[in-house]
Amino acid sequence: MDLDVAGHFLVALLIGALVGIEREKKKDEEAGRTFGGIRTYTLIALVGAAAAWLGELLAMPWILAVTVALVGATVLASYLLVNQALAAAGKDEAPGLTSEIAAVAVCLLGAMVVVGDRAIAVALGVVTSAVLAYKQPLHGWVAKVGMDDLLAAIKLLVASFIVLPLLPDEAVDPWGALNPYKLWLLVILISALSLVGYAAMRWLGTAHGTAITGLAGGLVSSTATTLSFARQSRQARDDAAMAHALATGVLLSWWVMVVRVGVLVAIVHRALLAQVWMPLAAMAVVAALLVAWHYRAGLEHRQDEGSTPPLRNPFSLASAIRFGALFAVVLLMVKIAQQQAPGWVIGVAALAGSVDIDAITLSLAGDARSDDTPGRVPLALAAAVLSNTLVKCGLVLGLGGGALRRHVALGTAAMVVAGGAAAWLGG
Numbered sequence: 001m002d003l004d005v006a007g008h009f010l011v012a013l014l015i016g017a018l019v020g021i022e023r024e025k026k027k028d029e030e031a032g033r034t035f036g037g038i039r040t041y042t043l044i045a046l047v048g049a050a051a052a053w054l055g056e057l058l059a060m061p062w063i064l065a066v067t068v069a070l071v072g073a074t075v076l077a078s079y080l081l082v083n084q085a086l087a088a089a090g091k092d093e094a095p096g097l098t099s100e101i102a103a104v105a106v107c108l109l110g111a112m113v114v115v116g117d118r119a120i121a122v123a124l125g126v127v128t129s130a131v132l133a134y135k136q137p138l139h140g141w142v143a144k145v146g147m148d149d150l151l152a153a154i155k156l157l158v159a160s161f162i163v164l165p166l167l168p169d170e171a172v173d174p175w176g177a178l179n180p181y182k183l184w185l186l187v188i189l190i191s192a193l194s195l196v197g198y199a200a201m202r203w204l205g206t207a208h209g210t211a212i213t214g215l216a217g218g219l220v221s222s223t224a225t226t227l228s229f230a231r232q233s234r235q236a237r238d239d240a241a242m243a244h245a246l247a248t249g250v251l252l253s254w255w256v257m258v259v260r261v262g263v264l265v266a267i268v269h270r271a272l273l274a275q276v277w278m279p280l281a282a283m284a285v286v287a288a289l290l291v292a293w294h295y296r297a298g299l300e301h302r303q304d305e306g307s308t309p310p311l312r313n314p315f316s317l318a319s320a321i322r323f324g325a326l327f328a329v330v331l332l333m334v335k336i337a338q339q340q341a342p343g344w345v346i347g348v349a350a351l352a353g354s355v356d357i358d359a360i361t362l363s364l365a366g367d368a369r370s371d372d373t374p375g376r377v378p379l380a381l382a383a384a385v386l387s388n389t390l391v392k393c394g395l396v397l398g399l400g401g402g403a404l405r406r407h408v409a410l411g412t413a414a415m416v417v418a419g420g421a422a423a424w425l426g427g
Helices: 003-029 038-057 062-088 098-115 118-133 135-144 147-166 180-204 206-220 222-235 240-268 270-305 317-340 345-353 357-367 376-399 404-426
Strands: none
Touching (some): 003 038, 098 118, 180 317, 206 222, 206 240, 206 270, 222 376, 376 404
């Protein structure tokens, strides 16, 4: 006996049994309306595996094609018979095709175990079983999705998988600053964070949803996260709980940004970290305390009000494009400043930090290895972090609404003062 072949057939049988168990349960709930059970699906998987094995053994691939066609014809005949029986009983509702499609899928997965990737076949078998078992949650989720949400998701997919691949991934200006691919990627990131934040708040509540989005968004771009939450705050200007929740997400993304700067400095040039860790730590501690306070305040306000106001999808590709255009202008200014005035380390760092804190952090940490201007590097890094924080605060003040502007302004002041005091004491 070929144990490898036997193993293939055993896996195929297990896939059929897995899907069949779920269908057996559904068969008990909907007597006469569900095609097959554990035995039927196990045998269908066996038929698919046997057809694939015989086709490969005899060099006749048409055997598998004919077998799949026969299985499809069988399940279609079963569906038509059930329809006729229901019509004869005076029932107008027609059963779905889910079980019949699952039977064909099981047949193909059984064949895939033999002639394809067994691990992928098992994974797809588990996915098939999960899709069948979670019928009600999936239908409930679809019911919650409005047409505006669907259109927003489609726009994002078009921007990501149709427009983005068409753009050149290289600089198109004489200064080497404007990369259409990366600029459009920023537009997609801002739009995606808006959509993800909105979905998280709908599913997890405003407090939990904004916290998770802020944490994840801060790992990618705290500026894009801040912009997304600022625009969302305009929907509920008088909602205190929403303002606290959005402040939680904004400040949590800032906390991640400060920690990320420290990690990058430690990786590139650990000696520089000894000069900048105190202001970074002070800002991180203040941000963490503010996050905790706003998170708790948001929960308390929501409990007192007893209701959650309706949320509207904040997705706006046009707004993200406008911000991307502004970002491109600043990038161009930074590149020209770096080429024309390389000695103005602090000024250039402040300008560069306003749009991208990671790039300037890596650049300054690398420059700190040189002995030319060692004293100015910590100041330049502080200027970059301060500039980045103030720009994000400006985004909230200019584009946000309600109490979020006050919360972020006070948080910015507290972080700047704490970082400045720590830098002065450690200097």
